[in-house]
Amino acid sequence: MNILELSEQEIVRRNSLSELRKMGIEPYPAAEFVVTGHTKEIKENFRDEDAEMREVSIAGRIMSRRIMGKASFMELQDAEGRIQVYISRDDICPDENKDIYNIFFKKLLDIGDFVGIEGFVFRTQMGEITVHAKTIKMLSKSLRPLPIVKVKDGVTYDAFEDPELRYRQRYVDLVVNEGVKDIFIKRTKVYNSMREYFNGHGYMEVETPILQSIPGGAAARPFITHHNALDIPLYLRIANELYLKRLIVGGFEGVYEFSKNFRNEGMDRTHNPEFTCMEIYVSYKDYNWMMNFTEKMIEKICLDVNGTTEVKVGDNVINFKAPFRCVTMIDSIKEFTGIDITGMGEEQLRDVCKQIGVEVDETMGKGKLIDEIFGEKCEGNYIQPTFIIDYPIEMSPLTKRHRNNPELTERFELMVNGKELCNAYSELNDPIDQYERFVEQMKLSEKGDDEAMIIDKDFIRALEYGMPPTSGMGIGMDRLVMLMTGQTTIQEVLFFPQMRPEKVVKRDKEEAYTAIGVPAEWVPAIQKLGYLTVDSMKDAKPGKMQQELCGLNKKFKLELTNPTLEQVTEWVAKAQA
Numbered sequence: 202m203n204i205l206e207l208s209e210q211e212i213v214r215r216n217s218l219s220e221l222r223k224m225g226i227e228p229y230p231a232a233e234f235v236v237t238g239h240t241k242e243i244k245e246n247f248r249d250e251d252a253e254m255r256e257v258s259i260a261g262r263i264m265s266r267r268i269m270g271k272a273s274f275m276e277l278q279d280a281e282g283r284i285q286v287y288i289s290r291d292d293i294c295p296d297e298n299k300d301i302y303n304i305f306f307k308k309l310l311d312i313g314d315f316v317g318i319e320g321f322v323f324r325t326q327m328g329e330i331t332v333h334a335k336t337i338k339m340l341s342k343s344l345r346p347l348p349i350v351k352v353k354d355g356v357t358y359d360a361f362e363d364p365e366l367r368y369r370q371r372y373v374d375l376v377v378n379e380g381v382k383d384i385f386i387k388r389t390k391v392y393n394s395m396r397e398y399f400n401g402h403g404y405m406e407v408e409t410p411i412l413q414s415i416p417g418g419a420a421a422r423p424f425i426t427h428h429n430a431l432d433i434p435l436y437l438r439i440a441n442e443l444y445l446k447r448l449i450v451g452g453f454e455g456v457y458e459f460s461k462n463f464r465n466e467g468m469d470r471t472h473n474p475e476f477t478c479m480e481i482y483v484s485y486k487d488y489n490w491m492m493n494f495t496e497k498m499i500e501k502i503c504l505d506v507n508g509t510t511e512v513k514v515g516d517n518v519i520n521f522k523a524p525f526r527c528v529t530m531i532d533s534i535k536e537f538t539g540i541d542i543t544g545m546g547e548e549q550l551r552d553v554c555k556q557i558g559v560e561v562d563e564t565m566g567k568g569k570l571i572d573e574i575f576g577e578k579c580e581g582n583y584i585q586p587t588f589i590i591d592y593p594i595e596m597s598p599l600t601k602r603h604r605n606n607p608e609l610t611e612r613f614e615l616m617v618n619g620k621e622l623c624n625a626y627s628e629l630n631d632p633i634d635q636y637e638r639f640v641e642q643m644k645l646s647e648k649g650d651d652e653a654m655i656i657d658k659d660f661i662r663a664l665e666y667g668m669p670p671t672s673g674m675g676i677g678m679d680r681l682v683m684l685m686t687g688q689t690t691i692q693e694v695l696f697f698p699q700m701r702p703e704k705v706v707k708r709d710k711e712e713a714y715t716a717i718g719v720p721a722e723w724v725p726a727i728q729k730l731g732y733l734t735v736d737s738m739k740d741a742k743p744g745k746m747q748q749e750l751c752g753l754n755k756k757f758k759l760e761l762t763n764p765t766l767e768q769v770t771e772w773v774a775k776a777q778a
Contacts, residue, residue, distance in 0.1 A: 205725040228342035234317040241281035254321040285331040313343030394505040404455030409444035418442030421464040437463035457481035470690040477678040486672035487627045496523040525586040568595030583616035598638040600626040625674035632664035709734045717775035738776035
């Protein structure tokens, strides 16, 4: 990398890197640095009345420095928080040689560097718990400057808040933005709480294939890849449902999996093409049991994560105290559209969609039409947790028919804050009925519905061996974490959400400049001035350009022969030609 491609601060830091090595200090040492204390724990356990000062060894990133002659302060950040460190020249340099303080600490360390501190804990006259350093050790040199977020009198300055930058550079976001790390700590607590709940009931966590020969278990567009050795297409899983049910056939009473799923669909505030879903299947249960099981689970998670059943999400305060409200799909549509769709066929439903302004297309069957009506007119109204139950059979190809109405299925979805959170069935275990439903799905596929299910003949075979009555439930973990942390976008709860490729600024290659007479060694300097293409040189003022190039040559000690005004004028003229 040419030095001119770097910012001034980056150049300074690389020079510091070289100086460290000249001093015999390794900027990236290999040896273990033994840590005996962390910031949060040190502060919590400090007692002014302790007779002996506690000796500690801490490590972390330098976040600020105040250099004041023979003594200085810096702020160190580790995984738990920040703590002040007091650096005295004569303490860290007890001998005559003061280079560790005067050169290493004062001149060669930068904000963002990792250091190890050995010393003791005390309280300053200002009342701040501080580590008094006896030794300071270089652990890792930071070559890029961190964006420094300053807070004064409750006002934040220079905030690193651009969403695209934050999501693309999550590593920076976690360092400089307070509270971001807490979201992900809570995410782990959500998973741990759910596992504890399932394990407490005696259910087993399992793993099923991510690469599947048939993308089954949901209606979605898959990602397709190719297996070279087998010479077959494979699909990244859209759901793990059919595999978990095979395990129920195999004799497990209850199985669950935190499943990483992939759907080749659009991205928005609540959708990412890669997401986590938890699915659980329990033998000898039905959807009524699963509703009770689910609401108690979510109440427990909310208490474990937040210490209360209430969470503020945007302008809404959501209460996860069980039991939750329960409404049938047909009653919901009737409530918000005034239309009773009971017994309607496909054409009648199309007329209803037209009547209430819901956009549809010819590929949509009866199930999709009902889904569109509900999604457009009903779903967004359910802020507090509400079970929507008894879906029409066309919407639920893997669900058991309703025991009281064969037109419906024993299915529920939990709506929270205007979005679906989880989906559950009394699972279809009749292999003949299941096959017929798959056939109907294939007809939709032939009509052009690229989200329709493919017939999984091996799954049918499994059902033919007999699957006990079973209830299953799937819950979107990312959406659940959004709710538990009060976030309104899925990107806030994913460490690394999917992003569009970074825009790359167009740069001409060296050959384009040499073609107009620019010596190759001067190309980086010209681009440093902002002339990234030959075409951009057309408007350059030769006199100014020559002065700036000479200035760069001197400033960065390039040791090049300065171009004459005549030479620069000729370059510009050829660029204009």
